[in-house]
């Protein structure tokens with residue numbers, strides 16, 4: 286009966302381009318998978334490049350405040366070549382991550398049966414990147430002097446705190462306990478000695494509380510090699526904001542395309558809503574044709590459900606996607622066909 | 632006749648592990664390829680982990696001064712797990728790059744016939760990464776407060792100057808003129824807006840002086856994807872110090888292993904000697920067994936020759952390596968066997 290369902294409000298930010306085409310399928314997957322357990326009310330937010338180009342607004346304060354009062358956020362994709370690089374990234378995406386203190390950026394990578402990896406002998410690939418989301422080079426702490434002259438100096442500052450690092454390190458070890466119990470710290474501690482040394486010390490310290498979890502370390506440059514020639518070695522990759530950005534895109538390529546990769550920006554203490562989105566962008570080149578693959582968006586709905594505690598409902602979506610890709614992954618289908626095929630299996 | 636030969640002094644830093652095993656082959660290749668054109672005198676420098684573990688010295692001032700007086704440097708590889716991360720990197724390798732103002736870090740990536748790439752359908756891969764070598768996050772401009780406490784803050788500062796960026800941008804466009812005339816700037820200008828914006832402006836400005844050269848831009852995260860699924864798109868990749876470090880290792884993996892990749896740290900105005908080395912490390916796991924592949928070291932000798940102006944001699948080495956790999960690349964050979972096989976073709 287309705288009254289026994291848990292009630293949640295979801296902020297929906299379809300965004301631009303194919304974001305608007307795939308997000309409805311994420312909502313439908315959410316509905317169907319959680320039917321009988323949870324009820325969702327949606328609030329749509331008109332944010333992204335189109336909004337910005339129309340009226341110059343990026344993230345009005347009242348929108349941010351309204352988003353803060355929701356239980357979770359579904360994001361499609363944001364971006365348009367007409368908007369200068371950095372405007373929407375810093376004004377909307379990173380603003381949300383920082384304002385909502387989404388300190389865990391969670392990105393699973395899995396090679397599904399039926400997907401052709403660009404690697405010759407991919408083997409079984411199944412790891413998760415736990416990327417720090419609120420520190421590092423993403424703080425916006427930089428500047429420039431004498432701009433436009435031959436004496437210009439531009440800086441970018443990576444800020445890392447024990448507080449910020451320790452909470453994401455703990456998250457990674459907890460996650461590893463539910464998986465194959467291995468954490469790999471990725472950094473560049475031979476050059477970035479201050480931040481790298483702190484990360485390593487905190488991993489060593491927290492690691493002592495998890496004697497069942499083994500942990501090792503790779504430099505970021507070496508990690509990009511292992512992703513190509515030995516991705517099986519990874520279970521939980523733990524890394525900072527920028528290295529996580531780089532590694533997860535490479536990982537997406539290795540498992541056959543970011544079309545199958547979803548991501549969560551998570552406030553793990555639930556002080557603010559967490560945000561779930563496909564890793565792919567707004568893809569202006571194919572927008573409007575109804576051919577974008579909604580799989581990653583649908584997988585982001587599963588992550589949202591898992592975050593709210595509906596593990597079984599999330600597993601239903603994951604299984605439906607897995608079966609769909611294995612059987613039909615190599616066929617050419619429209620957005621709606623893929624959406625319907627996956628929905629039918631939930 | 633001897634007296635007509637150009638005379639050069641070469642600083643040789645064999646370093647540690649397999650560095651010591653492959654460097655003699657680089658010297659022999661140098662000798663044979665340049666015979667009749669140039670004469671080399673070698674000065675060996677005992678630097679690296681072994682030296683440091685023995686007497687605590689990393690790069691004595693008198694060694695640095697002596698190295699400054701040479702015409703070029705051949706480096707093997709440096710490193711040992713017993714030395715804490717950062718000590719040799721910052722005290723020796725980066726110290727040399729910075730003290731000798733080696734502002735171009737040049738790293739060609741080529742998929743040789745006979746090498747199995749981990750990619751399923753590699754196609755023809757032949758690009759060069761021009762990595763800035765004296766700025767960015769490699770400056771050592773960072774620090775930590777309240778170290779070891781829960782209130783620790785650690786910073787890393789990326790310093791970028793118009794002076795430093797413009798000279799390496801020019802180098803990249805000049806290089807593109809000798810190749811397929813395309814430059815791709817790789818940065819993360821949507822997040823690192825200060826440095827990224829400066830790089831882009833300088834590329835646009837210098838690009839105007841090279842109307843025959845096209846240029847485009849990729850974010851670093853997208854570039855890691857293209858390296859895996861469309862490496863053919865690249866001719867000259869131009870990027871900063873850290874992104875270059877990451878991309879060149881991934882590129883090494885894509886072309887079948889860093890065993891075939893050499894690198895030059897170049898002071899392009901010849902104010903100080905430039906340094907040439909294989910990209911691989913000291914590989915303690917296989918050191919002492921005589922099985923390290925000297926190909927990358929031999930290729931670094933070719934880069935050295937090209938830098939000194941001996942293009943034909945350099946081409947001889949490149950051709951010998953190419954023929955060797957095509958015919959025998961898949962066979963198991965010792966260091967000396969590979970060395971002798973390549974030498975025989977020069």
Ligand SMILES: CC(C)[C@H](C(=O)O)[C@@H](O)C(=O)O
Nearest residue numbers: 374375378379530821822852
């Ligand atoms: C759009 C950009 C700001 C963002 C990032 O760098 O984090 C994106 O690349 C991502 O990985 O989510």
Ligand SMILES: CC(C)[C@H](C(=O)O)[C@@H](O)C(=O)O
Nearest residue numbers: 475476506720721724725876
């Ligand atoms: C050893 C290290 C300092 C170095 C770097 O980061 O530049 C290495 O990875 C390289 O690419 O030459």
